[in-house]
Amino acid sequence: MTAADFEPSLRVTLAYEGGVSDHRLDPGGLTKAGVTQGTYDAWRKLQKLATRSVTSIADAEIRAIYRDGYWSVIRGDDLPAGIDFAVFDFAVNSGPARAVKGLQKAVGTGADGVVGNLTLAAVQDAARKDEEAVIRAICEDRLAFMQSLGTWRTFGTGWKRRVVGSQAGFQPSDSGVLDYATMMARNDLSFGGPINPAPGKAWPEGPDYLVLRSDLMAAVGQLTAVANRFPAALA
Numbered sequence: 173m174t175a176a177d178f179e180p181s182l183r184v185t186l187a188y189e190g191g192v193s194d195h196r197l198d199p200g201g202l203t204k205a206g207v208t209q210g211t212y213d214a215w216r217k218l219q220k221l222a223t224r225s226v227t228s229i230a231d232a233e234i235r236a237i238y239r240d241g242y243w244s245v246i247r248g249d250d251l252p253a254g255i256d257f258a259v260f261d262f263a264v265n266s267g268p269a270r271a272v273k274g275l276q277k278a279v280g281t282g283a284d285g286v287v288g289n290l291t292l293a294a295v296q297d298a299a300r301k302d303e304e305a306v307i308r309a310i311c312e313d314r315l316a317f318m319q320s321l322g323t324w325r326t327f328g329t330g331w332k333r334r335v336v337g338s339q340a341g342f343q344p345s346d347s348g349v350l351d352y353a354t355m356m357a358r359n360d361l362s363f364g365g366p367i368n369p370a371p372g373k374a375w376p377e378g379p380d381y382l383v384l385r386s387d388l389m390a391a392v393g394q395l396t397a398v399a400n401r402f403p404a405a406l407a
Contacts, residue, residue: 177248177253177256177257177356178239178243178248178249180257180356181243181256181257181260181261181356182235182238182239182243184257184261184352184367185206185238185260185261185264186205186206186234187367187369188261188265188334188349188367188369188370188371189203189205189264189369190205190206190369190370190371191204191205191369192227193371195326195371195372197323197326197327197372198323198372198373199323199373199375200372202225202226202227203226203373204226204234205229205234206238206264206265206371207226207233207234207237208373209226211237211241212226212229212233212237215233215236215237215240215241238264241268242260242263242264242268243260245263245268245287246259246260246263246268246271246272246275246287247287247292250292251287251292251295252295252296252303252357253356253357253359254303254304254353254354254355254356254357254358255275255295255299255306255307255310255353255357256356257349257352257353257356258307258310258311258349258350258353259272259274259275259310261334261349262310262314262349265331265334265373265374266317266318266373266374266375267375268285269285269286270285270317272285272286272291273285274314275287275291276291276294277309277313278298278306278309278310279291279294279295279297279298280298281294303357304342304354304357307350307353307354307357310353311335311350311353314349315331315332315335315336317374318331318335318374321374323372323374326372327370327371327372327374330368330369330370330371330372331370331372331374333347333348333368334348334349334370335349335350336348336349336350336351337350337351344360347367347368
């Protein structure tokens, strides 16, 4: 478990996400490097910046969004190497809450979508016993979830390749999340096969974390403004 895993994880996930996409059946809508317009708007608002097209997003903004809105939310720095990447890429594609539920199912804890101390303890225990089995379980849960979505018919071929690569099971020369995560668990970053982009958000439920945070901050700001206007009435 190390913060150093963020950079290689980000590099691979960005390769999966590709550049600009705006497929009419993609629930994410207009997207660049995996960042949707809605997520980018939310992040810009949190930074007190004017919103703009996600096609103009800067590399530094992409990195900040992935670290603050995904890696930090899943507590990537506290997860074992390999497991951190498997959960991170899942989170980028399907939201942190759904990804964490997949992790929690894999280690046998209550699936509430939040990485707390009990989840971390269960992850560490499971990883000590068989870390690669945890990675496989996360990827199996992710693939099963994707197959349950109505958009599987449109994006399923690319999604499956993204999760498991061109061949089932771990292959050191393949390019699926399963393959890369297993290599990371073995402390080997000499990744093998080339990556073909597989965009399209596999979204299950609710808005993105940054969108929720932005909406919450906006609501707090509105309540504060009301309180400042009517202090006596609220005293």
